Amino acid sequence: MKRVLIVGSGIAGLSCAIECASMGMEAVLVSPFPSERAQSVLAAGGINAVMDDMGEDSIECHIEDTLRGGCNIAGKTSVTGLCSDAPEIIRWLEKLGTVFTIDADGNVSKRAFGGQTHKRTRYCGAATGKQIVTALVMEARRYEGKGLIKRRLWMDFYKALVRNGRCYGAIFYNEATADLEIIRADHVVIATGGQNALFGKTTGSTLCDGYAQGKLFMQGVELKNLEFIQYHPTTIETAQKRLLVSEAVRGEGGRLYYLEDNERVYFMEELYGQRGNLMPRDIVSKAIADTGRDVYLDISFLGREEILKRIPEVYDLCLKYKGIDITRESIPVAPSIHFFMGGIAVDNDHRTNINDLYAVGECASIYHGANRLGGNSLLAAIHGARVAAAHMNKAPSKSSDDILFDDELEEERKVLDKQRQSESVFPVVYIRDMLARTMNEDLGIVRSEKGLKNGISDVDYYLSIADKIRFDNSEMAFLGFSLKAMLTLAKAVLKCALFRTESRGAHIRRDHPDIDDKWAHPTIISYDNGEYNTRLDLEKRYES
Numbered sequence: 001m002k003r004v005l006i007v008g009s010g011i012a013g014l015s016c017a018i019e020c021a022s023m024g025m026e027a028v029l030v031s032p033f034p035s036e037r038a039q040s041v042l043a044a045g046g047i048n049a050v051m052d053d054m055g056e057d058s059i060e061c062h063i064e065d066t067l068r069g070g071c072n073i074a075g076k077t078s079v080t081g082l083c084s085d086a087p088e089i090i091r092w093l094e095k096l097g098t099v100f101t102i103d104a105d106g107n108v109s110k111r112a113f114g115g116q117t118h119k120r121t122r123y124c125g126a127a128t129g130k131q132i133v134t135a136l137v138m139e140a141r142r143y144e145g146k147g148l149i150k151r152r153l154w155m156d157f158y159k160a161l162v163r164n165g166r167c168y169g170a171i172f173y174n175e176a177t178a179d180l181e182i183i184r185a186d187h188v189v190i191a192t193g194g195q196n197a198l199f200g201k202t203t204g205s206t207l208c209d210g211y212a213q214g215k216l217f218m219q220g221v222e223l224k225n226l227e228f229i230q231y232h233p234t235t236i237e238t239a240q241k242r243l244l245v246s247e248a249v250r251g252e253g254g255r256l257y258y259l260e261d262n263e264r265v266y267f268m269e270e271l272y273g274q275r276g277n278l279m280p281r282d283i284v285s286k287a288i289a290d291t292g293r294d295v296y297l298d299i300s301f302l303g304r305e306e307i308l309k310r311i312p313e314v315y316d317l318c319l320k321y322k323g324i325d326i327t328r329e330s331i332p333v334a335p336s337i338h339f340f341m342g343g344i345a346v347d348n349d350h351r352t353n354i355n356d357l358y359a360v361g362e363c364a365s366i367y368h369g370a371n372r373l374g375g376n377s378l379l380a381a382i383h384g385a386r387v388a389a390a391h392m393n394k395a396p397s398k399s400s401d402d403i404l405f406d407d408e409l410e411e412e413r414k415v416l417d418k419q420r421q422s423e424s425v426f427p428v429v430y431i432r433d434m435l436a437r438t439m440n441e442d443l444g445i446v447r448s449e450k451g452l453k454n455g456i457s458d459v460d461y462y463l464s465i466a467d468k469i470r471f472d473n474s475e476m477a478f479l480g481f482s483l484k485a486m487l488t489l490a491k492a493v494l495k496c497a498l499f500r501t502e503s504r505g506a507h508i509r510r511d512h513p514d515i516d517d518k519w520a521h522p523t524i525i526s527y528d529n530g531e532y533n534t535r536l537d538l539e540k541r542y543e544s
Contacts, residue, residue: 001024001025001026002025002026002186002187002392002393002397003025003026003028003184003185003186003187004016004017004020004025004026004027004028004185004186004187004188004189004389004392005028005030005169005170005183005184005185005187005188005189006020006027006028006029006030006188006189006191007030007031007157007170007188007189007190007191007192007212008030008031008038008190008191008192008193008212008361008363009029009030009031009033009034009035009038009151009191010035010038010039010040010133010191010193010361010381011038011040011043011129011132011133011136011361011378011381011382012040012191012360012361012362012381012382012384012385013029013031013035013038013189013191013360013361013385014029014035014133014136014137014140014385015136015360015381015382015385015386016189016191016360016385016386016388016389017029017140017143017149018136018139018140018143018149019385019386019389019390020148020389020392020393021140021143021146021148021149022143023389023390023393024148025148025389025392025393026147026148026149026150027143027148027149027150028150028152028183028185029140029149029150029151029152030151030152030155030157030170030172030183031152031153031155032153032154032155032156032175032207033153033154033207034153035133035136035137035140036133036137037207038133038193038205039193039194039196039204039205039207039208040129040132040133040378040381041127041129041130041133042129042203042204042205042244043128043129043130043132043377043378044123044126044127044128044129044244044246044248044313045111045113045121045123045128045246045247045248045374045375046111046113046121046122046123046124046128046248046374046375046378047086047089047090047093047121047122047123047128047132047375047378047379048062048083048086048113048116048120048121048122048373048375048376048379049062049086049087049089049090049120049122049379050062050083050086050087050118050120051087051090051108052087053107053108054118054120055118056118057117057118057119057120059083059084059086059087061117061118062083062086062116062120063076063079063080063083063084065115065116065117065373066079066082066083066367066368066373066376067079067369068115069115069280069368069369069371069372069373069505070341070367070368070369070370070371070372070373070505071369071370071371071504071505071515071520072369072520073225073369073370073504073505073520073521073522073543074366074367074368074369074543075348075366075540075542075543077348078348078366078367079367081348081383081387082367082376082379082380082383085383085386086379086383089379089382089383089386090108090122093132093135093382096135096136096138096139097134097135097138098124098131098132098134098135099124099131100122100123100124100131101122101123101124101125108122109122109123110122111123111247111248111251111252111375112251112278113247113248113251113278113373113374113375114247114250114278114279114280114281114284114373114374115278115279115280115281115371115373115374116278116373116374116375119251120375121251121374121375123248125312125313126246126311126312126313126314126316127313128378129378132378152172152183154174154175154176155172155173155174155175155181156172156173156175157170157172157190157192157211157212157215158170158171158172158173158180158215158412158481159171159215159219159412160188160215160216160219160221160354160357161182161184161405161408162219162220162354162357163403163405165354165355166354166355166356166398167187167188167354167355167356167357168184168185168356168403168405169182169183169184169185169188169405170182170183170185170188171405171408171409171412173481179413180409180412180413180416182405182409186356186392186395186397186398187356187357187358187392187395188356188357188358189350189358189359189360189385189388189392190212190213190216190344190357190358190359190360190363190364191359191360191361191363191385192208192211192212192213192361192363193205193207193208193361193362193363194208194210194339194340194343194362194363195208195209195210195213195340195343195489195493196208196209196210196337197209197210197432197436197486198210198435198436198439198486198489198490198493199337199436199439199440200432200433200436200437200439200440201237201240201241201242201336201436202241202242202336202337202338203232203235203241203242203243203244203336203337203338204337204338204339206241208362209482209486210485210486210489210490211482211485211486211489212363213343213344213363213489214484214485214486214487214488214489214490214492215485216344216352216357217485217488217489217492217525217526217527218485218488218527219354220353220354220526220527220528221344221345221352221353221354221357222344222345222352222353222524222525222526223342223343223344223345223365223489223492223524223525223526224342224343224344224345224346224365224522224523224524224525224537224542225341225342225343225365225369225370225496225522225523226340226342226343226492226493226496226497226523226525227342227493227496227497227499227500227507227523228340228341228342228368228369228370228371228505228506228507229337229339229340229341229342229443229493229506229507230281230282230337230338230339230340230341230371230372230506231281231282231285231335231336231337231338231445231506232244232247232281232285232335232336232337232338232339233256233281233284233285233287233288233333233335234246234247234249234250234256234297234331234333234335235333235334235335235336235338236317236318236321236322236331236332236333236334237334237336238321242336243317243321244338245297245314245317245318245331245333246311246313246314247278247281247374248310248311248314249297249299249311249314249331250277250278250297251278252299252302252306252310252311253299253301253302254277254297254298254299255268255269255277255297255298255299256268256277256284256288256295256296256297256333257295257296257298257330258291258293258294258295258296259293259294259296260293267287267291268284268287271287280371280373281338281371281372281374281506282370282371282505282506282508284335285335285445286445286446286508288333288334288335289335289444289445289446294332295332295333295334296330296331296332296333297330297331297333298330298331299311299314299326299331300326300327300328300329300330303327304327307326307327308327314326315327318331335445339362339368339372339377340362341365341368341369341370341371341372341505341506342365342493342496342523343359343362343363343364343365344359344363344364344365345365345522345524345541345542346358346359346364346365346366346542347541347542348366348387349387349388349391350364350366350384350387350388350391351391353541356395356398358388358391358392360381360384360385360388361380361381361384361385362377362381364384365522365542366380366384366542367380367384368380369505369522370504370505370506370507371505371506416481419467419469419470419480419481420470427469428469428480428483431462431465431466431469431483431487432483432486434458434462435459435462435486435487435490438455438458438459438490439455439490439493439494441455442454442455442458442494443455443493443494443497445508446508446509446510447497447507447508447509447510448509448510448511449498449509449511452494452497452498453498455494456491456494456495456498459487459490459491459494460491462487463484463487463488463491466483466484466487467484469483488527491532492525492527492532495525495532495534496523496525496534499523499525499534500519500523501516501519502514502515502516502519503515504519519536521536521537521538521540521543522536522537522542522543523535523536523537524536524537524541524542
């Protein structure tokens with residue numbers, strides 16, 4: 001039986017495991033936590049799909065909105081597959097028990113999301129991600145009972161087993177034994193989410209630290225479009241993180257404004273007309289930053305009854321964390337990092353440049369181009385998982401029992417022992433905090449050559465001391481061995497942002513403010529013995 005190793009158990013990882021199991025493959029689902037703690041449960045907005053009840057909307061319209069929102073550097077073939085698969089994905093989720101919100105006529109309700117010409121975002125109240133995760137967990141358990149899905153919890157990805165351009169499995173840090181362990185497989189799928197921990201406070205989970213991307217990058221895996229980082233325009237700050245004020249508020253008519261001489265200035269409507277508040281997220285975030293003022297979001301005019309009916313989650317969130325009653329008061333909002341369009345470079349089958357190594361979900365860069373449309377992330381996670389599973393099912397099994405990795409495992413154990421015994425220069429947490437400050441200051445909504453070079457210089461210093469930092473077993477799983485790969489990834493992000501001398505989508509350069517047709521291709525970056533090599537994907541290896 002063909003074995004597939006899946007690293008990460010959020011919506012992308014779960015979907016891939018279920019799809020593999022349904023085809024008769026054995027899926028080994030490995031993660032440090034249960035699926036219920038994955039970032040996927042935080043997804044509140046919804047999932048895009050054009051169904052039979054859409055009137056003037058069409059799949060072609062969804063495709064065009066996605067391509068236009070991504071500033072035309074996402075591949076049309078992959079985007080067409082994504083949008084065309086959406087109706088079947090919704091039907092599949094409903095069959096598994098996902099409970100979508102319905103309207104008074106018994107039809108599935110739809111929201112308006114930014115950058116879209118029609119309402120096509122289906123949702124499950126305030127908890128779309130949580131509803132989908134719950135349904136997928138129950139389906140996965142059915143296959144676990146059949147022995148086709150096997151779970152390994154409290155296991156942290158350490159490195160891939162790569163030999164002669166092919167992946168044979170991975171090494172994990174087992175938190176229970178405080179030791180390294182090999183899991184071999186015919187195919188390996190990375191589904192580890194975004195890079196939130198590089199930036200500290202974001203709308204996402206810091207459990208998504210970018211380590212897997214950074215480590216694979218150091219092992220020869222190419223990355224793509226790292227400069228495209230989406231800021232969600234409407235968030236509120238708490239002590240631990242930034243909380244999302246869902247795009248559903250603006251979808252229900254919410255209006256952004258600032259005060260000038262005690263008068264409200266509805267700046268998005270002045271700039272872009274009646275639908276200005278629902279412009280794509282990069283445009284709204286930049287417009288907020290350009291005001292240089294405190295910005296507010298008002299939905300109180302909708303009335304208490306309608307607010308509690310349509311967006312009760314936002315009412316509860318603002319009241320609980322900020323003491324704001326949105327039925328009577330406006331919400332003070334500011335942009336915050338929310339999604340990473342860049343990640344592991346994959347082709348239309350979700351293959352990386354290493355044979356038998358795949359990537360799905362937010363860690364994979366393929367569908368969103370320079371800016372993601374709200375409602376497309378959950379869709380991409382499930383669709384990408386299905387595409388990868390279908391390709392692995394058709395791929396030939398490989399005989400690899402004669403390829404041994406025991407020596408490599410022992411060498412990595414020695415590396416960990418050395419780090420445990422080395423002199424401490426700075427605590428690991430301190431370096432991560434300094435990294436977050438650097439990334440936020442030098443890689444903000446609007447960038448410049450000077451700031452990006454300063455950021456690279458800072459990260460180079462952090463890298464110079466990374467090997468000298470000592471950590472103990474209590475830091476191992478979350479802080480210790482992950483640091484150098486995270487710093488390497490951070491430098492790659494800065495390098496990509498410096499390389500692209502134009503403004504496109506979520507990448508905005510103060511010193512290069514215009515879009516330039518010669519840059520209408522994805523950015524690819526590779527790593528070779530400490531050298532970072534950046535290029536445009538002119539040969540369209542990852543763009544079709």
